[in-house]
Amino acid sequence: MYRKFVSSLAILAALTIASAANNYQVNLYQATVVNGITFKAGECKLELKDNQVVLKQGKNTAESVVKVENGSNKFNSTTVGYTNGNHIQEIRLGGTSTKLLFDESVSAAAAGR
Numbered sequence: 001m002y003r004k005f006v007s008s009l010a011i012l013a014a015l016t017i018a019s020a021a022n023n024y025q026v027n028l029y030q031a032t033v034v035n036g037i038t039f040k041a042g043e044c045k046l047e048l049k050d051n052q053v054v055l056k057q058g059k060n061t062a063e064s065v066v067k068v069e070n071g072s073n074k075f076n077s078t079t080v081g082y083t084n085g086n087h088i089q090e091i092r093l094g095g096t097s098t099k100l101l102f103d104e105s106v107s108a109a110a111a112g113r
Helices: 002-019 104-111
Strands: 022-028 032-034 037-039 042-049 052-057 060-070 079-083 087-092 098-102
Touching: 022 079, 032 087, 037 052, 037 060
Parallel strands: none
Antiparallel strands: 022 042, 032 037, 042 052, 052 060, 060 098, 079 087, 087 098
16 A cells, blocks of 8 residues: 555656746846737746746736757856847746747747647
8 A cells, every 4th residue: 555655656746747847037128029928127937848938927928939959058147138129039047058049930820829
């Protein structure tokens, strides 16, 4: 009985880890547009799961498809790169070697499905 219980807990823990998304805090230093949603300058939450990013700030939420690249060196801090003035081009996640590349045309097509 005890062995079966421990085994069930191990399976549950493995499923939880496998489905867990990575959560980060990102500081936007200017008004930012993601998939038509405008975020104010300041902190927002970023959730990364596979190649999907969800940004949340107050009541604003936007999803975007991203290309995830992992380099060999960790980034010292989180940085946000912009294109077209106020659209995110990339986010480099501090403390990791992960770079998220945004493609607004891909994101818009995915949102329309």
